[in-house]
Every structure is written in C-alpha cells, then in structure tokens.
Amino acid sequence: MTEQPIVLEAKGITKNFPGVLANDQVDFDLRKGEIHALLGENGAGKTTLMNILYGLYKPDSGEIKVNGQPVVIHSPKDSIEAGIGMVHQHFMLVPVFTVAENIMLGDETTRYGVLDQKAVVRRVKELSKQYSLEIDPNAIVGQLPVGVQQRVEIIKALYRNAQILILDEPTAVLTPQEADDLFVIMRELTRRGVSIIFITHKLKEVLAIADRITVMRAGRVVGTVDPKDTNEQKLAAMMVGREVILKVEKKPAQPGKQVLEVEGLSVHDWRGLETVRGVTFQVRAGEILGIAGVQGNGQTELVETLTGLRPSAGGKIRFSGQDMTGKSPRLLTETGMAHIPEDRQRHGLVLSYPVADNLVLNTYYKQPFGVRGIMQPAAIDANARKLIQDFDIRTPSPYVNVGKLSGGNQQKVIVARELSHEINLLIANQPTRGLDVGSIEYIHQEIVAMRDRGLGVLLVSAELDEIMALSDRIAVMYRGQIVVTVDANKVTREQLGLWMAGAHPEE
Amino acid sequence: MLVPLLAVLTAVVVGGVVIVAVGGNPFFAYIGLIQGSFGSAKALSETAVWATPYIFAGLAVALAFKGGLFNIGAEGQLAFGAVTAALIGYALPDWLGTDLPAIIHIPLAVGLGALAGALWAAIPGALKAYTGGHEVINTIMMNYIALNLTSFLLNGPMRDPNPIDLSAQTPEIALSARIPPLFEGLRFHWGFILALVVAFLVYILIWKTTLGFEIRTVGSNPDAAQYAGINVKRTIVISMALSGLLAGMAGTIEVTALNYRHELGFSIGYGFDAIAIALLGKTHPLGVVLAAILFGAMRNGATRMQFLTQIPVDVISVIQALILLFVAADAIIRYIYRFKTRGERVVLTRGWGG
Numbered sequence: 001m002t003e004q005p006i007v008l009e010a011k012g013i014t015k016n017f018p019g020v021l022a023n024d025q026v027d028f029d030l031r032k033g034e035i036h037a038l039l040g041e042n043g044a045g046k047t048t049l050m051n052i053l054y055g056l057y058k059p060d061s062g063e064i065k066v067n068g069q070p071v072v073i074h075s076p077k078d079s080i081e082a083g084i085g086m087v088h089q090h091f092m093l094v095p096v097f098t099v100a101e102n103i104m105l106g107d108e109t110t111r112y113g114v115l116d117q118k119a120v121v122r123r124v125k126e127l128s129k130q131y132s133l134e135i136d137p138n139a140i141v142g143q144l145p146v147g148v149q150q151r152v153e154i155i156k157a158l159y160r161n162a163q164i165l166i167l168d169e170p171t172a173v174l175t176p177q178e179a180d181d182l183f184v185i186m187r188e189l190t191r192r193g194v195s196i197i198f199i200t201h202k203l204k205e206v207l208a209i210a211d212r213i214t215v216m217r218a219g220r221v222v223g224t225v226d227p228k229d230t231n232e233q234k235l236a237a238m239m240v241g242r243e244v245i246l247k248v249e250k251k252p253a254q255p256g257k258q259v260l261e262v263e264g265l266s267v268h269d270w271r272g273l274e275t276v277r278g279v280t281f282q283v284r285a286g287e288i289l290g291i292a293g294v295q296g297n298g299q300t301e302l303v304e305t306l307t308g309l310r311p312s313a314g315g316k317i318r319f320s321g322q323d324m325t326g327k328s329p330r331l332l333t334e335t336g337m338a339h340i341p342e343d344r345q346r347h348g349l350v351l352s353y354p355v356a357d358n359l360v361l362n363t364y365y366k367q368p369f370g371v372r373g374i375m376q377p378a379a380i381d382a383n384a385r386k387l388i389q390d391f392d393i394r395t396p397s398p399y400v401n402v403g404k405l406s407g408g409n410q411q412k413v414i415v416a417r418e419l420s421h422e423i424n425l426l427i428a429n430q431p432t433r434g435l436d437v438g439s440i441e442y443i444h445q446e447i448v449a450m451r452d453r454g455l456g457v458l459l460v461s462a463e464l465d466e467i468m469a470l471s472d473r474i475a476v477m478y479r480g481q482i483v484v485t486v487d488a489n490k491v492t493r494e495q496l497g498l499w500m501a502g503a504h505p506e507e
Numbered sequence: 508m509l510v511p512l513l514a515v516l517t518a519v520v521v522g523g524v525v526i527v528a529v530g531g532n533p534f535f536a537y538i539g540l541i542q543g544s545f546g547s548a549k550a551l552s553e554t555a556v557w558a559t560p561y562i563f564a565g566l567a568v569a570l571a572f573k574g575g576l577f578n579i580g581a582e583g584q585l586a587f588g589a590v591t592a593a594l595i596g597y598a599l600p601d602w603l604g605t606d607l608p609a610i611i612h613i614p615l616a617v618g619l620g621a622l623a624g625a626l627w628a629a630i631p632g633a634l635k636a637y638t639g640g641h642e643v644i645n646t647i648m649m650n651y652i653a654l655n656l657t658s659f660l661l662n663g664p665m666r667d668p669n670p671i672d673l674s675a676q677t678p679e680i681a682l683s684a685r686i687p688p689l690f691e692g693l694r695f696h697w698g699f700i701l702a703l704v705v706a707f708l709v710y711i712l713i714w715k716t717t718l719g720f721e722i723r724t725v726g727s728n729p730d731a732a733q734y735a736g737i738n739v740k741r742t743i744v745i746s747m748a749l750s751g752l753l754a755g756m757a758g759t760i761e762v763t764a765l766n767y768r769h770e771l772g773f774s775i776g777y778g779f780d781a782i783a784i785a786l787l788g789k790t791h792p793l794g795v796v797l798a799a800i801l802f803g804a805m806r807n808g809a810t811r812m813q814f815l816t817q818i819p820v821d822v823i824s825v826i827q828a829l830i831l832l833f834v835a836a837d838a839i840i841r842y843i844y845r846f847k848t849r850g851e852r853v854v855l856t857r858g859w860g861g
Contacts, residue, residue, distance in 0.1 A: 330736030362735040
C-alpha cells in the first residue's frame with residue numbers, strides 16, 4: 001500500500017481529570033482510506049482521546065490537525081464540520097422514527113419551513129448506493145436488527161459529509177456474522193476514501209481488519225504496529241504490560257450428579273412479553289455449561305428467574321434435588337447457589353458501601369457477621385481482610401467505598417463474596433464484561449478451579465470466545481429458546497455463530 | 508459537615524441583608540435572637556422545649572431518607588400520635604374505672620401514640636411496596652386525611668365537654684399521664700432527655716443492627732438489596748412504620764409533657780420543618796439533634812428579637828428557608844466557598860415510580 005496523506009493528526013494530547021492523567025502526551029494519526037485500530041483496556045484512555053477528537057472534552061494541551069490544517073474543536077458541531085463522524089457504542093437513535101427521520105435529526109432539511117422528507121430519502125438512497133450500504137429509508141428504526149441500526153448510524157455520519165469515522169466498540173452488540181458484515185462495510189468505505197478509527201479491546205478483530213494498530217495503556221500510547229508483524233499474544237502483552245495467559249488451562253471435566261434441572265421454563269419481561277420460552281437444560285456437578293447467544297435473547301431474564309429475582313411464567317426449576325421454582329434469593333443462597341450478576345453495579349454491589357460491607361452483602365445476618373440482629377464489626381473486618389488477601393482485591397483499605405475501585409476489582413469483590421460461602425452451583429452472567437485482560441484471566445481461572453472442585457457452573461456470555469474457552473457443553477439461546485446443546489469439543493466457532501444468528505441445527 | 512455550617516452562616520448573612528431591607532439593624536436583631544434563645548435559664552428551657560418535637564420529627568424524616576423514602580407525612584403522623592396520646596391520657600382511667608399509676612399511664616399514652624403514628628405511616632409504606640404508589644404523593648394525601656380527621660374528632664367525639672371551653676380541644680389528660688418538668692418553674696421537661704436517648708437509639712439502629720443494614724441497603728440500591736436476599740417490600744414498610752413511630756412520638760410528647768391536651772392547630776408545621784432539619788443534619792442522628800436545637804433556638808429567640816427590634820418574626824422563617832435552600836442546593840455553597848465538587852452525591856430518594 002502506498003503511503004496515503006495523513007487526514008487527521010493529534011499531537012501531544014494531554015488531558016487531566018482530578019486524580020487521573022487520562023491522556024499523557026498522546027500522538028495519533030490517521031491516513032486517508034485506512035482502518036487504524038485503537039486498542040486498549042478499559043481506562044487506557046481510548047475513549048478520552050476520541051471524545052477530545054469529537055469535541056466532547058477539551059484537551060489541557062496538544063494540537064489537532066485535519067488535512068494538515070490546525071483545527072480547534074470545541075463541540076461535536078465543530079468536529080462534524082471538520083468531517084469527523086462518530087458512531088457510539090450505544091446508538092443515538094429514536095426507535096419510533098424512520099431511518100430517514102433519524103438521519104436528518106439535528107440537521108433537518110426544510111422547504112418553505114416544512115421538513116423536506118423526500119429530499120432526505122433521496123439523499124439516503126444515493127449514499128446507500130455510493131457506499132453499498134443497503135438500507136430502506138422508510139423503515140422504522142426500532143424494528144430493524146441491531147446490525148442494520150448500526151448501519152443507520154454510519155449513514156448518519158456520511159450524510160453529514162464525514163470523511164473520518166470513529167467507531168467505538170462497534171462489534172460489542174453484534175453477532176459474529178453481523179460483525180463480519182460490518183467488516184465488509186468498513187473495507188468498502190475505506191475503498192471509497194473514508195478513513196476509520198476502530199476502537200476495540202478484541203484482539204482477533206484487530207488482527208482481522210486493521211491496517212495499523214495503536215495500543216494504549218494507562219493514558220499513554222505504547223506503540224503502533226503493523227498487524228503483519230504481531231499476534232494476539234504480543235498485543236495482549238502490550239495492552240497489559242506483562243505476559244498474559246490467553247488460553248485457559250483446563251483438564252477434561254468429571255461431571256457428577258445433576259445440581260440444576262430446568263424444565264420447560266418460561267419467563268416474561270417487564271413488558272409482559274415472553275422472553276424465555278420453554279427452556280429445558282441441566283447442569284451437573286463438575287461441569288461448565290455455557291449459554292451462548294447474542295445479548296437480548298432472553299439470557300438476562302433466564303438468569304434472573306433462576307436466581308430468584310424474577311417470577312417464572314411456567315415450568316420448573318430443581319436445584320440440589322429440591323423444587324426451587326419461585327423461591328427467594330435468600331433461600332437459594334442458603335441452599336448453595338452463588339450468582340455473579342450481569343450488571344455488577346446495579347445488582348452485585350452497593351457502590352456507596354465500603355468493600356467490607358459489600359463482602360457480607362448477602363451473609364450479613366448470619367453468624368458470625370450478625371448475632372441476634374446486631375452487626376459484628378470485628379467479624380466483618382476479619383472476613384474482609386481475608387478475602388482481600390485471598391482474591392487479591394486491590395484496595396487501599398477494606399473501608400474504601402467499592403464504587404472507587406476499578407471494574408476488575410469490583411468484580412473481584414463479587415467473586416470473593418460469592419465463592420466464599422458453602423456453594424454447589426455458580427451462575428455467572430457476563431462475568432468478565434468490561435474487564436481488563438488481567439482480570440479476565442483471573443476470573444476465568446477461578447471459574448475453572450470451581451468446576452474442578454466439583455461445583456456445577458452455568459456460564460452465560462455474549463462473548464463467544466469466553467464460551468468456547470471455558471465451557472464443557474454449550475447451549476445456544478436464540479429468541480428465548482435453547483436451539484441446541486452440544487459438546488464443546490465437537491463444535492466450531494462458525495457453527496455456533498450461525499446458530500446464534502437463528503440458523504436451524506438440522507440444516 | 509462543612510456544607511451545613513456554611514449554609515447556616517450564609518443564610519444568616521443573607522438574612523441580615525433582608526433585615527436591613529425591612530429597615531432593621533441586623534446586629535441588634537441577631538443579638539436579640541441569641542439572648543432570646545440562650546440568654547437565660549428560661550430562654551434555654553424554652554429552646555429545649557421547642558427543639559424536642561423537632562428532634563423526634565427530624566429523626567423520623569432522616570430515618571425514612573436512610574431507607575430511600577421521602578416521608579412528607581410527618582405532620583399527619585404527628586397529629587395522629589397526639590390525638591391518640593390525648594385520648595389515652597384523658598379517657599383511659601374512665602374506661603377502666605380506676606386511676607392508673609404514672610409509671611403505667613405515661614408509657615401507655617406515649618407508646619400507643621407512637622404506634623398510631625407508625626400505623627399511619629405504614630399505610631403509604633405498604634402502598635409503595637406492594638403497588639408502587641409513590642410515598643411522596645401518598646404521604647401528602649394522608650396528611651390531609653389525618654388533619655381533617657383530627658379536626659372532626661376535636662370538634663366532635665373528643666371535644667372537651669366543659670361548656671366554658673369554646674375552642675376545639677380535648678379535655679386535659681389525667682395527672683398520671685403527664686411527663687413532669689425537670690425543674691420547678693421551667694417548662695423544660697423529660698421529653699427532651701427522651702428525645703436525646705431516642706436519637707442515640709436511632710443511631711444504633713441504623714449503623715449497628717442488621718435491620719439498619721437492610722434499611723440502608725434498600726435505600727442505597729434496592730436491586731442489590733433484592734439480590735442479597737433482603738425482603739425489599741417488607742423493609743420499605745418497616746422503614747416507613749419506624750419513621751411514623753418517631754413522628755408520632757413528636758406529637759405524643761407535646762401532649763403528655765407540654766400542653767396536657769390536644770388542640771386544633773397545635774402543630775405549626777413541625778412535620779414540614781422536620782424535612783429541613785433532616786437535610787441540615789445530613790440525615791445523621793447527631794446532625795438532626797444539632798439542627799433541631801438550632802431551629803428551636805431560632806423559633807424561640809424570634810419573639811425576643813421582635814420585642815427588641817420590631818423586626819417581624821417572619822424574618823426567621825426567611826432565614827430557615829434560606830438554610831434549607833443552601834443545604835438542598837449545596838452547589839451554591841460549593842461555588843461561593845470554592846469547594847472542589849466531590850464525585851459522589853448523597854442520594855436521598857429514588858426516582859418517581861421506580
């Protein structure tokens with residue numbers, strides 16, 4: 001590839017938040033028509049850098065040039081004018097509006113003071129032809145699949161004449177197939193002169209699509225590499241700053257008797273829609289059953305019902321040989337169920353409580369922590385100190401509010417608490433979401449260790465790699481049903497991806 | 508701790524400007540206020556008398572805040588406590604046909620009055636827990652019911668039958684139901700001491716017991732509380748009932764230790780001032796006691812201030828409102844005194860309908 005001109009250049013960007021140097025003398029450049037991946041863990045400063053380029057933050061120092069000209073970007077409006085468009089991880093779309101209405105939102109074309117919908121539809125059709133982005137301008141956005149909604153966001157940026165696209169973790173919400181489609185679109189866009197900054201923490205994707213890779217760690221740029229000269233292991237080491245074991249070491253499973261039996265379970269969500277539809281499966285002691293599936297196919301509701309947080313609409317749950325359908329979280333915990341919840345800040349922790357209190361959040365009333373209704377600070381303190389040591393929780397003291405810890409350490413608090421009492425089943429829902437590579441490594445090892453100690457593990461994850469790395473058996477969930485359950489050794493990533501997207505197992 | 512102090516200070520300064528604006532001298536006014544509230548044994552006694560219902564009611568609102576609930580119904584709970592205490596106070600000996608010793612009669616009057624407040628508050632608590640009806644709306648509505656019901660009772664079934672008595676009030680309670688004053692000649696009574704003891708007990712409850720842990724957890728993060736196996740609905744009802752219990756005690760003590768009867772309109776917004784006191788005290792029992800004494804002192808000293816400077820007592824209401832304003836909108840204080848804004852904020856209640 002010939003050296004293309006540089007379209008965007010950031011030099012010496014520094015941004016200080018109280019107590020955190022989020023960007024420290026960051027240099028970054030983007031050439032015309034390239035995909036430049038920005039790789040790093042949460043908190044590495046990727047998002048801060050992009051928010052500066054998009055005008056959401058003002059840098060303390062540093063310079064931004066677009067097409068060689070210095071520019072001052074004070075607001076997203078300035079950055080759009082400079083030809084920079086951003087597709088956020090969480091889409092900024094109005095679900096009840098049409099594609100065309102969403103695209104013109106904030107930049108409405110009017111004719112005699114009236115919205116000129118026709119002109120927008122025409123322009124959207126032009127753009128979709130020009131960049132081979134298939135879309136129906138009159139479709140209602142809320143009815144489109146997630147991958148297509150993302151396409152709407154991309155067209156929205158192109159509609160505003162963006163020549164530089166920032167894609168923030170774009171594959172997080174996609175199925176593997178949708179992600180492949182996105183990569184095709186990205187390639188197509190670059191062929192037509194658009195330049196793309198691709199933010200992610202997924203190593204495989206970076207190696208598959210990027211022309212150049214810049215790795216950030218702790219607010220600094222660690223280096224920029226060519227994908228040809230690197231591999232997952234090297235990139236992970238750059239991200240974390242040390243060697244990382246990416247592959248989970250795992251002996252063959254020794255499954256014992258059934259701990260959890262779910263039969264014909266149905267669950268309604270808050271709108272009263274049946275999101276889990278007659279699900280049946282078993283988890284045995286000493287095995288990990290992974291539930292794969294794109295987010296929003298009923299996994300959240302399934303886990304909430306299994307753990308007593310949500311009533312069931314039909315079916316049976318047997319746990320430890322007893323009928324536990326509709327039983328309270330407390331009874332389930334006392335019977336030996338541990339639960340690592342999907343949303344750790346909402347369900348798993350009280351952020352305004354100290355670490356010590358969070359470590360007894362569901363055992364506070366029992367000996368030795370609560371005696372005849374009185375809390376026992378000495379026992380709570382001893383418990384906290386022991387767990388902080390055993391689970392390597394990085395906190396200045398047991399009495400720091402848990403909200404002040406990093407995501408990885410918050411998750412360790414939950415893991416420590418859940419694994420520290422007498423249990424025979426662990427239900428882990430998205431246990432490593434949003435965590436850094438080091439914490440992921442730790443939590444994976446912990447889950448496998450639990451299995452080897454004879455616990456049943458139900459692992460729910462939207463990350464196919466995680467499911468593949470840990471599970472002994474894999475069940476695929478699609479539209480509220482388990483479409484297939486297979487032996488983890490006898491299935492390929494591609495096959496799972498197809499099932500996750502709704503393909504029928506017999507076909 | 509700093510914000511409430513600076514809020515009071517700022518309110519006093521801005522209040523001084525108001526006093527100048529109405530043609531007074533703020534220095535004389537404040538000297539009058541301090542003399543009137545702390546300047547003599549009698550002034551101190553009266554300040555404590557004022558502060559007593561404020562402490563109970565402030566604790567009531569603060570406890571509800573700890574459970575994530577905004578109890579605006581302290582006024583109604585207080586009225587119900589007062590009516591019940593008065594009824595037990597004057598009618599119980601008749602019902603039983605015998606006099607009661609004070610050691611039994613006082614606890615019965617106080618206890619049943621407090622219980623009445625608890626039951627009255629438990630209703631909006633249950634509505635919140637089991638139907639999602641918001642406690643702010645429901646406690647306000649329950650206030651109207653309580654105050655009008657009280658009015659009916661005082662004008663009808665519970666009215667003093669003595670024909671000389673023209674106002675709507677109950678008969679005087681029996682001597683055996685009266686909490687005695689501490690010193691001869693002063694109105695300062697044991698109810699104030701009881702208020703301090705109760706404040707300490709509330710502190711123990713919130714911070715040292717498993718029930719307190721449950722209340723705080725539900726108040727901080729109901730989803731996590733449910734996850735942790737806490738019965739969230741039951742805890743909401745308990746929080747409201749305990750809050751109502753404390754508010755009921757405010758009314759009860761006024762009847763048994765001070766007025767010896769319940770009369771229409773005796774509470775001049777204790778239940779509403781209590782919200783300000785709970786906020787000024789940062790919902791901590793010790794803070795509530797200090798804030799209650801401050802509010803009691805201002806109410807008590809205001810008369811002296813008016814006598815010395817002819818500044819209307821209403822100025823005190825303005826200053827109290829300013830304190831509340833600065834405490835509630837603490838960003839103003841942080842801006843004026845150039846504090847760094849800290850990341851975490853105290854969340855007192857959760858969203859509507861949540």
